Amino acid sequence: MNNARLLCILFISILLTRLLPHWGNFTAMMSASLCAGQLLPKKISIPFIVASLLISDILLSLFLGLPFMGSWLLFSCSGYALTTLLANQINPGSYLFRFVTLSGLGFFYWFWTNLGAYFAIYPHNLSGLILCYYNALPFLQYALLGNLICYPILLVILHYTGCLSRAPKTHTASPHCS
Secondary structure, eight states, X not given: OOOHHHHHHHHHHHHHHHHSOOSTXXXXXXXXXXXXXXXXXXXXXXXXXXXXXXXXXXXXXXXXXXXXXXXXXXXXXXXXXXXXXXXXXXXXXXXXXXXXXXXXXXXXXXXXXXXXXXXXXXXXXXXXXXXXXXHTHHHHHHHHHHHHHHHHHHHHHHHHTTXXXXXXXXXXXXXXXX
């Protein structure tokens, strides 16, 4: 099965929401991770998500002068790889279940990547840990809001481009998505 259309749609959604001005962490990255994990085999979905993150980071570095390589990169890449892997292992179920899963993966990613921020820039004590997660709360808010807005939009786009099967509870990549 050729998934070029699905990969293209997910990649464009990642690039647009990461490169255009937005609130911190309000992107389609987690939504694309969930879609890739549920619609593609692991051997494609995980490298695709990590490569998409790296490519968009390189573009952010080139166009906006943001640093490309940093201590956070390991935590960001591994966080998205893990969320994509977890999404691959979860049976999609109902749409409500998908939103609960998306929120859970969003919390996991937030917790994981801010642990990386704690190790990189905060004092290694309880006060530093609390301060790290306290300072990260606005990013969690925007990430969850981005997930709740981007995921249904992605599902609609994937549906109307033929990348989702007709059965609502077993969304797998459609044979027509090529």
